[in-house]
Amino acid sequence: MSRLAIKICGLSTADTVGAAVRAGASHVGFVSFPKSPRHVDPAQMAALAAGVPGDIGRVAVVVDPDDELLAELCATGALSAIQLHGNESPARAAAIRQRFGLAVWKAIAVKTAADIARAAAYLGAVDRLLFDAKTPEGAALPGGMGLRFDWTLLRGAPLSIPWGLSGGLSADNIAEAIRVTGAQLIDVSSGVESAPGVKSVDKIMAFCKAVSS
DSSP states (O other): OOSSEEEEOSOOSHHHHHHHHHHTOSEEEEEEOTTSTTBOOHHHHHHHHHTSOTTSEEEEEESSOOHHHHHHHHTTSOOSEEEEOSSOOHHHHHHHHHHHOSEEEEEEEESSHHHHHHGGGGBTTBSEEEEEEOOOTTOSOSSOSOOOOOGGGGTTOOOOSOEEEESSOOTTTHHHHHHHHOOSEEEESGGGEEETTEEOHHHHHHHHHHHHO
């Protein structure tokens, strides 16, 4: 496994989950958001996560979830973290972490330096920040659209908790992304797909190899 943490997100089949594990991913992500082409229901998520070794993180990606959905996901016992990818406030994120007892990640949509600065409000409320490209106004999805932001915005950012980089990453640009940002965790979804929501075993392998090298 590479020294950098790698999360392969939006997995929906046993084959691609297996590929992520074999390729050296430190985390696998499953999306619970019906508008997404990567959506899986709680039963599917539990079945996919059940086959993942215990030393690999299993992350549920949700968008402005209510407690009912979170309780259903957490009841499976298959998850190790919840990734909030909507407009959840610091207070809401902290309440989710306290109530459900899992690590909480918060995705921060980035377009300008002001977006990086607002991440400070989540320090103490979440366990990890994930900087992702801000999608266009009115977009149906909050992420997973293959967009990237200006990575230089992260240079010198005063981040005192673990954080990761997402948005528009692929095997072709990951070396530059790591060099520019110094990211501790790399999160990829559309960059390892052959079509929206369709993960490619070959692209997963190639991406992880590019990170490792």
